[in-house]
Amino acid sequence: MTALLPLALFFELLALITRIQPMSVISGALLSLFFIWHWRSLMPYPRRLGIVTAALLGYWLLSGEATWQQGARMLSSAAYYAAFIGALGLMHCLVKRLQQLSELHRLLLAGPRTWLYPGYLLSTFAISSVLSFGMLNLICGSLENHLARRPYSDHQRREGRRGVMVTALRGFALVPLLAPTSVAVAILTRELGISWSTLLPFGLLGGLILLLFGWPVENRRLQQLADYPVVDAGLDTQQAGGRLNGLLLGSLIGIALIALLAAFTWLSATQAAMLTVPTAVIAVLLWQRTAPRQVLSEVSETLIGMRNETFIFASSALLAGLVAAVLPVHHLADQLGSTPMALFGLGAVGALAVMALALLGVAPLISLNLCAALLAQLASQGLTVTQPAVALLFGFSLAMLLSPYGPSAVLLARHAQLSPWRIAVGWNGRFVLSVLIPLLLIPLLA
Template structure:
């Protein structure tokens, strides 16, 4: 019976988002908490302990009077939103078995000049993830694992394919906070500081994204050339290409209609549209409601570890912000150099804490919650906001327990430590100085010489 708590909770949250109903969202959060508590023994160690610590901390603060009913409702609502975020968008994976073009998407992307393969993968991954978020990780990681298995690619060749293709997918996905209005990072920061907007952050995010693509291109160029020598050339577009184009068009049109007619954010529109369109297509294709429903439930349950991490982090972030003193940052930032130093600390803190197991969304929830204190002291929040978005992007690649790295690790059957540090460690170390220099030039040197 407990296996049905997740799909019911996801459905309740989707309805709550459409109706803007806080009590439905709270109920959804409670159902998620009940499910993860009943499944604690089956979750991976990190997922289990993070979620348990979150529940215990929120409960202790509530009993001590530190968290009132309003904060508890907000925490439950956050749990529901972020768990449903993964559960709903992960439905994209169900299309892979039904469309040949998705099964062969890597043959499509690997076409063209070898020198352009890395930026192509990174940009395609970023573009898809801007709307479908974790759906792109499910899609590109899942199809590559199937492709390698079907072709019998093993040993050093398999590891080379995984490192080149999957790491470019992950790095492209990590560009989303820098350029997309649908990013969770942008949503958190702009909610805490209403004077900031996605359009105000975008120029700095695009500059950072260009730097990250150039660093990755430099590191992966030779490896991608070796992968390209083992690819299969396509003589024509795979079967189902037209149908996929139609499905994507339907999803985008439905999302645009939802945004225009109901006023929901683009990320919410994606959460509502993707699972509905996917489910209806599966039903039309299979003509079996019980089979489609069973597959949908199994697909959501397959992401239980990632969903519990997001849910636990959401509750933990609310709890930690509630206990930090209101004047904790008083007097820390003075002048442009002081603001830059504070921004640099915020940027560095994110990947450093992620590397030791505290996932980015938890850190960002606390950091963004402190920003109103700085605004109240007259500090310009833009440099700090840009630094936090950059730090969040880097942390997504360096967090061994983050959902993105865990998904890549699960599909590629590679240790998450190898993915986070072996494949991304040098990339992050090379990128950080360049990004800090960019921030210094934009927010310190430019105003000083202007």
């Protein structure tokens, strides 16, 4: 039964290429069979999400309003988002081959002291746009190696570690604003019919605000680690520099290829990423002379290892579709369309709701899916929903910084040996409050 998950991914990618919708429905059915069979292997959080989704599904089926067309659309949505996380998650096949980048911090700290924060921020963004959470593993693992080899004081270690981890997390939070590989972009472009190129200018402006507001404080912390210049530079540093430059260049080339594919085909930027990443991963593995059978085995094992994340993505998509079916808000389209600033206010409320729910333990992915599903009903009535879409994008990005239950905060907390609440709220709370109003005003430009 483990073959069902890779097979579901294959059918969904095939559906994207051929635009044959029944293949996507088949993919959703295969996913359902896989998770029913492997229910006991899921972690508690996805199980609870699955129980809530199943309860709402039962209510919808018993309501008498369920139709096969709606059901097929929900299965297709679940398959799409599961394939999204699965396809991009295959980059983990390459992450373990990049552990030799132990000189990452030495290279980043060797630049001008004034530009340490922008260097870290943009480097972690570029890496995480392709490696996702693999970037945080890479940053944290190489940081401990860096600290262990230098005579920093306790104060320097504490402040420097905080500066690196906070900057890495903020670089990760730039991904929804700037990269087509973000799940937020995937949700908003698919549900609302908005292109990535429409969202990108506002994301660039928001990213600039995140850069400028965080620069003074975190740059001082990063300078704590720059007090010991490189004294043992040599061949290893040159090799590490080449690997890092290759990784950054590869990330940027990947984004450029995705943008070109989206520009000259019927695929959206997200769909282009879903096809480009698995193709590139398999090509690299084969280029490294990995046997085809081993490549297939490694891809399958990687997907199985991500079953919890895949279930959360698929289940949240299904839950959003069910909520939209149970709560028809399209009747509000006339009132919202005739009220000035109504859509701006709706977007601001949605962004704040995503952030508040993240603090309460609801994954930003789930709340964004719910908001987008309800907003899609208004878009279907002819309303222009770019303003609330931009606001939701910013809310999702800030929720990634604030959520103490998210995998990023938990991962950093484990490395820093601190509470996830300290990482998310203690380290980022004041920063989020300082940028919140400027970011929420940007949708007025839409």
